[in-house]
Amino acid sequence: MNNTKQTIVNIASAALPTTYGVFQIRIYKSPEDGLEHVVLIKGKKIKEPILVRIHSECLTGEVFTSLRCDCRDQLIKSLTEISKAKSGILIYLNQEGRGIGLTNKIKAYALQENGLDTVEANEQLGFATDLRSFKVAAQILKKLKICKINILTNNPDKITQLENFGIQINKTIPLEIKPNLIDIRYLKTKKYKMGHKLKLV
Ligand SMILES: [Zn+2]
Structure with a gap:
C-alpha cells in the first residue's frame, strides 16, 4: 500500500489517572514518520475551541529534571491548565x-559547554535550527474531528x-516559565534567534 495514502491510526487507548486528574x-501511529505519539484527552465531550498543548518530548528535562531547558515546567503547566x-x-x-534525537541533543549539549548556543550547536552538527514538524499533531487533531483550538505556546512557528x-487557532495562550x-541562555536564544514570544528573558 502506498504510504502517503495511509492515515494516522489510534493503535491503543486506556484511562490514565494522574495527579492532574x-x-x-x-497512542497514535503516524505513517508520516513511522513513530508512535502520545495523546492525553481530558473530558468526555470535545467542545471547540478546545484547549490544546502540543509538546515535544524532552527526556532530559521531563524525566531527569534537567535545568538546561524549560520543557518540564511547560509540561507541568500545560497539564495544570488542561x-x-x-x-x-x-x-x-x-x-x-x-x-x-537524543544522541544528537547530547552532542549539542557538549558543544554548548564550549560556548556555542543551541542554534549554533545544531548547525555545527549539520542540522537545521528546528526540525520539528507539527504535521502529525495536525493530523491527530483532524482525526479527533477538531479544527478549532486554543493553543498553549510561545512559538509562532508552531502556529x-x-x-x-x-x-x-482561535486563541494563543502564552506558556512562559521564569x-x-x-x-536563561537557552531561552534568550529561543527568543532572539527563533522568535519565541518570551517576556521574562
Ligand atoms: Zn527540554
Whole structure:
C-alpha cells in the first residue's frame, strides 16, 4: 500500500489517572514518520475551541529534571491548565531535541559547554535550527474531528505550521516559565534567534 495514502491510526487507548486528574491516553501511529505519539484527552465531550498543548518530548528535562531547558515546567503547566478546563488535549510528540534525537541533543549539549548556543550547536552538527514538524499533531487533531483550538505556546512557528495544515487557532495562550540561572541562555536564544514570544528573558 502506498504510504502517503495511509492515515494516522489510534493503535491503543486506556484511562490514565494522574495527579492532574483522569485522562484518556491514546497512542497514535503516524505513517508520516513511522513513530508512535502520545495523546492525553481530558473530558468526555470535545467542545471547540478546545484547549490544546502540543509538546515535544524532552527526556532530559521531563524525566531527569534537567535545568538546561524549560520543557518540564511547560509540561507541568500545560497539564495544570488542561486539568482546570472542562476538556483539553495534550499531544506529546515523539521528537526529542527539536527533532534531532537524543544522541544528537547530547552532542549539542557538549558543544554548548564550549560556548556555542543551541542554534549554533545544531548547525555545527549539520542540522537545521528546528526540525520539528507539527504535521502529525495536525493530523491527530483532524482525526479527533477538531479544527478549532486554543493553543498553549510561545512559538509562532508552531502556529504558522498548524494553520498551514488546516487547523484554526482561535486563541494563543502564552506558556512562559521564569528562567533559571542555567536555562536563561537557552531561552534568550529561543527568543532572539527563533522568535519565541518570551517576556521574562
Ligand atoms: Zn527540554
